[in-house]
Amino acid sequence: MTARRLAAEALGTALLLISVVGSGIMAQQLSNDLIGLALLANAIATGCMLYAIITVLGPISGAHFNPAVTFAFLLRGEIAPSLALQYVAVQIIGAVLGVWAAHGMFDLALLQSSTTMHRTGGAQWFAEAVATFGLLFVIFGGLKSRPDAVPTLVALYITGAYWFTASTSFANPAVTIARGFTDTFAGIYPGHIPLFILAQIAAVGIAHLTLRPLFDSDSA
Template sequence: MVHPLSRKLAAEYLGSLLLAALVIGSGIAAQRLSPGDTGLQLMENAAATAAGLFAIILIFGPVSGAHFNPVVSFVDAALGGLPWRHALAYLPVQVAGCVSGAVLANLMFSTTAVSISTTHRATVAHGLSEVVATVGLVLVIFSLTRSGRADKAPAAVGAYIGAAYWFTSSTSFANPAITVGRMFSDSFAGIAPASAPLFITAQVVGGGLALLLVRTLYPATVARQAAVVPRETVT
């Protein structure tokens, strides 16, 4: 089904809002439930994010593709799956949704609606982690969609992000929109504004590298491959 752009934008806004509320809200809950135990806090935050991401992709995927991430939208446009004007329209909506989700999470836990994060994360290790996290996320999404396994994407994306919380030192933001959103909550999941430019730059670099890898590993979608008549069948 082809949906109008207005409906897609609504889905991207709501999905981004829920994503930020999920990540930040579960971070606040983990911080309160397990004070003094950072490892347990991370486990709780990662588990909630992985499960919730699976659900919200199922909700909004059929409408907008469930990107919630400018890097994913622009890679999709570069691969011909999304019109560029749609990708450009998605970006501000995704950012606005993530900021709204941060405010919502703060309010749900009776904190100030907007509290600027003081968690500094700008190190070389964190930047490298964001490149790796973003490359992995984009590869998971487009390896499945371009090989006819798009129905497995919700579970695979949730599983990857849940794992990437642990194998990257940055805890795998992998998304410029959520990076901006997480600046607005001074909580376990927050990021100081001064650290955000490094994260966003690393995510853009990761998206570019992933685009090259997708084009190399999956040069054509299953649909395009099926449309090509093998040479030996021509009579």
């Protein structure tokens, strides 16, 4: 059972990164309006992929595909610490493999390091905290009100958050790490990764303190 859950988390996160990086590469190759079309392609492809992988793999692993989500469930006591660590490990591995798969499909060098330098600064870090908090709001609010709608809610939220957050809503430490391995539109300079992740994890703590009382009927 554990092996199936870990495989689902690795596969789902890999597919997520294929959609993020692959759509950015495709837009970069097709468009003169690089930023606008690439962001639109990223948003649509990522939202579609999220709906698919959450729907298909959710019954197996819970469809975290995100260390921040796993950490949030850990704080709620809904996943054992040992399994949470395994989830995070396979999520990161799957994410990097997904980046390499995207490179392979577009005949790019598999091993890259991002030189994208603009993803840093207070506004970007705050945007990551907002994006991550919003994602957890959608997940736990959806689980409380309409569990069957969670795939749709997450897909719609991330599609929108690409556009309404300054950071384009990474909201996922595994995604953040893996995007350091692609020197394409989707990349982030490796030196800027730690503070993105710090903002994401801080948002998990804030969400735990605020969302559980909001959605937990025992706290009413």
